[in-house]
Amino acid sequence: MQANDTTVTANEAIQPLRATCEYPPDVPSWWQRVLLALIVLLATFLNFYRLNWIGYGNYYYAAGVKSMLLSWHNFFFVSLDPGGFVTIDKPPLGFWLQVLSVRMFGFSGVSLLLPEALAGVISVLLLHHLVARTFGQWAGLLAALALTLTPLSIVTSRNNTIDMLLVCCTLFAAWTLLKATETGHLRWLLVCALLVGLGFNIKMLQAYLVLPAFAITYLVGAPRRWWTRLLHLLLAGVLLLTVSLSWVAVVDMTPATQRPYVGSTSDNSELSLSMGWNGLTRLLGRMPASNVKPSTATKKPITETPAQLAHAREAEAIAQAASDIGAPDPLRLFNRQLGVQVSWLLPLASLAMIVLAWQGRIQFTQERRHQSLLLWGIWLLTMYAFFCVAVFFHVYYMVMLVPAICALAGIGIVLMWQDYVRPGWRGWLLPCALMLTSALQGWFIQYYRGWNAWLVPTIIGLCFAAALFLAIARLLMRPVFDVQGMPRSGRLAPVNRFFILMPVITIAVLVLLVAPTVWSGYSVFVRPGVQGAAGPMVHVSATGDVTIATPGVQKEPPVLLDAAYTRLIAYLQAHRQHARFLVVTQTSGPADPIILATGQPVMDIGGFGGGDKIVTKAQLIGLVNQGAIRFFLFSNIHRITHRVGAHKVTTIIVLGAGDNVDAIRWVGTHCSLISNKLWTLPNPHNSLNQFSLYNCSNHT
Secondary structure, eight states, X not given: OHHHHHHHHHHHHHHHHHHHHTSOOSXXXXXXXXXXXXXXXXXXXXXXXXXXXXXXXXXXXXXXXXXXXXXXXXXXHTBSSTTOOBBOSSOSHHHHHHHXXXXXXXXXXHHHHHHHHHHHHHHHHHHHHHHHHHHOHXXXXXXXXXXXXXXXXXXXXXXXXXXXXXXXXHHHHHHHHHHXXXXXXXXXXXXXXXXXXXXXXXXXXXXXXXXXXXXXXXXXXXXXXXXXXXXXXXXXXXXXXXXXXXXXXXXXXXXXXXXXXXXXXXXXXXXXXXXXXXXXXXXXXXXXXOXXXXXXXXXXXXXXXXXXXXXXXXXXXXXXXHHHHOSOOTTGGGSTTTHHHHOTTHHHHHHHHHHHHHSSSOOTXXXXXXXXXXXXXXXXXXXXXXXXXXXXXXXXXGGGGHHHHHHHHHHHHHHHHHHHTSSSGGGGXXXXXXXXXXXXXXXXXXXXXXXXXXXXXXXXXXXXXXHHHHHHHHHHSOOSBOTTSOBSOSSSHHHHXXXXXXXXXXXXXXXXXXXXXXXXXXXXXXXXXXXXXXXXXXXXXXXXOEEEOOOOOOOSOOOSSOHHHHHHHHHHHHHOTTOSSSOEESSHHHHHHHHHHHOOOOEETTTTTSOOOOSOHHHHHHHHHTTSOOEEEESSEXXXXXXXXXXXXXXXXXXXXXXXXXXXXXXXXXXXXXXXXXXXXXXXXXXXXXXXXXXXXXXX
């Protein structure tokens, strides 16, 4: 009787171990629920702390939301300016959510950022569910914690660039895709197509980066005949295109005279925008040279100076792009600029794919784990390939890669632990993964003087010590489970060994999250107003020199409107008279703050980057003659006065104006230049120093 009691006690002690390592419970225990709640609270804190210190975030998008609030016409067409002249170069859905938030809580930086911050928290919960439902609660908790602490995830959730909304939407789509793959039901696949179509209306073709993973997972894993799977995918594709292109088709079918010009296009088409600027341009790149067409009042051209300036501007633009993301390369995600944003746990994610593929015979139609391998593995590989070869993208676009890395990292830790406590060569993968991942993190940090002195020894030292301890323990102690995953003994010794080793692996995993936490914390506590990328940025010159930008601690919220703009706006409003547009600009840069401060129509004749051909010279002159336009604020008109014999000759040089060069040259030639003393501040750090203000009400 006593022996039986002892056996029962041992089995009861081993059962939680089996449930954790091999047979994930369907319902989490109460303390796993507590851990999940703590992770969600941490994500909420990091996403919302000092959100008001960020200001309006991206002024270009914030100005568009301000304009969309003023009329249903602007709301539907996503107009950048209150006058409905040109659109934002993105689809509407993400900004509609921001408009809803502003309607509910008033126009402020916090209300603009609220949808993204909420999407970041929801994404943590979604990723936990997607991983835990197949690989158990520990894998789900680790994946959720990794997503919470990934630097790029934090800064994207604290920005109004709508990328985190897209991540949240694609994670919902991934959940429905897995349901469709497991059951073979068409309705789940159609819901997935609907969600990806909605994602297209958030960020256009960026949403389609998940399609290879979704399509292959369903095609290979759904429990249906192959022709049924193909038919289902065909039907889902039709629905996907219908939802994706519904708004695009309505805009393009609306007469051009009854809607704003589609920004960042040459043919005023949303379809062209989705395939061009927001599509192939990101992959193939578009680095236009400055369009230099000098003109003089005496028709005498200048030859050298404009060309030299043009080459300098082009070289500067190319160097800046290379500094931000680096050149296309198979190892680009491990470079100094991008590695610290998303790649901290990439070795773990890569090893997870290998481990999962080797665990038994591949059965995609029967095994949930193998279906998840397809989903997360192809998700990671597709986006890794895209970001390695794409010529032009912003750093925060890579947040689409983060869910796959975090999911596979969480899965990898659990699977490698399962292999560690069993016999076989795969048991050595866990110590190797700890050393490889910590070494990579040390390589990332070595360029950051001041941080590398304590971070590198801490991370590498503790992880190598943990790996050494695990290796020695594996040599000295028999594995806890046999090949089939059953306990080797009914005694309590295996359980005791388990609880001895668990603190070691726990500390090692937490140490691997130290560096991402430091980078994330920098963007939350030190520089909460940082946009686009986390942590102190490393700029790499063309010669390979490294410059580390380490600004001081941000001690107060940012100034939402520069004092120089305040004086400019006051001058424009005082002298506007009956003009429809408050001012005309070449790019959205100077227009955005004016729109945010006044809510008045501002004409941006070149779109976001200044290269759009929206109005012709004749149309611009007509608007001036009608009194609709009075003031022009340009930075690319340069006047050079020199003597030719006994005469003074004024040369008008127009740089970087694209197809608008003739219209801008006309302004510089026929309109009156207003003295800077009347509308701006005599400050060397004035953000408007490079601009000139022209009055065309009495043009000649």
